[in-house]
Amino acid sequence: MPELPEVETVRRGLEPAMSGHVVEKAEVNRPDLRWPLPENMAARLSGRRVLGLRRRSKYILIDLDKEETLLVHLGMSGRMLISGRIVGDFHHDVGVAEHPEPQKHDHVVFHMTSGARVTFNDARRFGAMDMFPTGSESEYWLLRDLGPEPLGNEFDGDYLAARFAGRKTPVKSALLDQGIVSGLGNIYVCEVLFRAGIDPRRHAGRIAERRVQSMVPIIRDVLSEAILAGGSSLRDYRQADGELGYFQHTFQVYDREGQPCVSDGCTGTVTRFVQSGRSTFACLQCQR
């Protein structure tokens, strides 16, 4: 479920616990997640200062000293749990949460010298961690083929139209293609296509150019609104159990099979169908 907005929410949540602080010890409880973890990752992380946290697509990039970056992907079920003393600006505590009992699937734990603890828990282990030299993003295998950030300046109507041109793949698949635009997942693609009034099965190359162009601000809006919702729920996470990753958000079509279409004046019903093995939710009365 973590798509761009959730990952951004997690990144922001990690900031006060990690940014500017030193990893006293990293606990690595298994050799691999989706792929093998870096050799000696625990040793390589210990004593390193976190200079800052960035996000690229659905990846969290934790910049360390010595020009090295730790990449974290939450996969499907990855969560970050923050506990202990969380230090804000001017070294004021912004939160103190008791360290929880270790849980099943706690794969990596960062013990910060500040007293904070960040636990990566991932039952399904579709998540990943890796390290690469800071600045080599354009060559690094997991990042080099990603399309532009949907909220960035490179992503505009002309770009999207050019990438869709001639494509026979369904527009839903095209939007899920991280090489075209990076950060969208199944949920937000369904929401975007609903708002755009486009049938998810329509071939990407057969959508009128002005409709393709109109998708860009919709994509930006859907993601921005979700980030905003995530940001407001961050406070709740800190107060509650410090778990970062999911937040309550209301969707217009996703997971609303059988419910009435919320579009003004539409009498349709949200349907669910499968496209390349994934559930699509849409109102086929107003999405064409």
Place this chain on the structure above:
DNA sequence: CTTGGGTCCTGTGCGC
């Protein structure tokens, strides 16, 4: 090059 399908993994929820 494009496109589609298989695959990894475990917890959850459903029908029988």
Place this chain on the structure above:
DNA sequence: TGCGCACAGGACCCAA
């Protein structure tokens, strides 16, 4: 109550 199965989901990888 228990069992089996479909499903959730990101993204790599390979075959056609």
